[in-house]
Amino acid sequence: MSGQDQAAGLRKWADLQRQQRGADEVGHNVESDETVPAAPVNEEEAAAYTQEAMAPTVAAAAEPATVAPPRPKKTLVVVGLPHAGAAQVDKVRGRLGQWSALGRQWAGDPQDWDVHIVMPDSASLTDLAERYSRWALWINSDADAFATMYRVLRQLREHGGPRRLLALHEPHLPRRGLLDNLGNASARYLDIELLLLAR
Secondary structure, three states, rough: HHHHHHHHHHHHHHHHHHHHHHHHHHHHHHOOOOOOOOOOOOOOOOHHHHHHHHHHHHHHOOOOOOOOOOOOOOOEEEOOOOOOHHHHHHHHHHHHHHHHHHHHHHHHHHHHHEEEEEEOOOOOOHHHHHHOOOOOEEEEOOOOOOHHHHHHHHHHHHOOOOOOOEEOOOOOOOOHHHHHHHHHHHHHHOOEEEEOOOO
């Protein structure tokens, strides 16, 4: 509780002290046997009033502050982007946000993803593939997209990369055409599964 509760308890104790002194003085001044002085307040009672007033404040101060632990981030390793950097990470998170807005629950909050941009010919690709289970291929929708993306998938295969990737692309990109062709070619020639989520 607040300091007001503590102050109220102390005022109560002080009033009892004044009543006791007043009763003692009345008892000395009046010579009647009928006047009975008020029972004196001993130190234990005074301490009890003080303790009662302070207890909520002390208990509240002793409680540790409840801070929600940060949500664990989900790691997503992305290949197919020209280079790493904060702008590329924001680009991926923006795409995840679009998927989330379309009702894809797996996308969740884009800020909950720890996005790593990796080059498909990285020397540590095998280690990364063993360490992380969520991988995505960034697919552009330009005229050279099929050739570029197939080259990235081939490099992944040659350098021990993952065998299953999410196709991360614009939500409006139709499945028929680029996505289907890329998915079929990667499965047939590279033994890589491309997860296509186009509507």
